[in-house]
Amino acid sequence: MSGENKSSKDRNGEGGTTASDIAALEVKIHRGLWPLVVFLSIGIWARTGFMYIPAMPEQWKSIMGQPPPPLLVNATFVLYLFSAMILSITRMAGQSSPGNGFHHVAYLAAFLGFYHVSGVLQESYWAVIFGGVAILTTEWYRNRLYYLNKILEL
Secondary structure, eight states, X not given: OOGGGSOHHHHHSSOOOOHHHHHHHHHHHHHTHHHHHHHHHHHHHHHTTSTTXXXXXXXXXXXXXXXXXXXXXXXXXXXXXXXXXXXXXXHHHTTOOOOOSXXXXXXXXXXXXXXXXXXXXXXXHHHHHHHHHHHHHHHHHHHHHHHHHHHHHO
């Protein structure tokens, strides 16, 4: 068996870690930034009023009915924001394995869409952006903390 195919236990005889194991964990630390980049990209696109999406036909609008009132969207967003932060902090304290964070991007993009169809996107834009950055930064920090602890355990 060639030296490249041997396990780390075979290479150093005692099952120790290799630099490649640590490097792989360090790469995972920075994966948590991708949801933040994607969300900020969607946020920039939302700031332009979701340019390049064709207007919804009037027939579809009549079938779908009235958009949700802005007060209801605001209340739902605040509820989501607090529950997501509490869950993230609780998971961080429990040292559970991190997720990828893209589900938060989907929720936040949906809120941008709801505000857009409600006609109050410009008034609520910065609240969603700052709330999203807070949630995604907390998730990234949880990801970072988890993998740094894994590196220290090696």
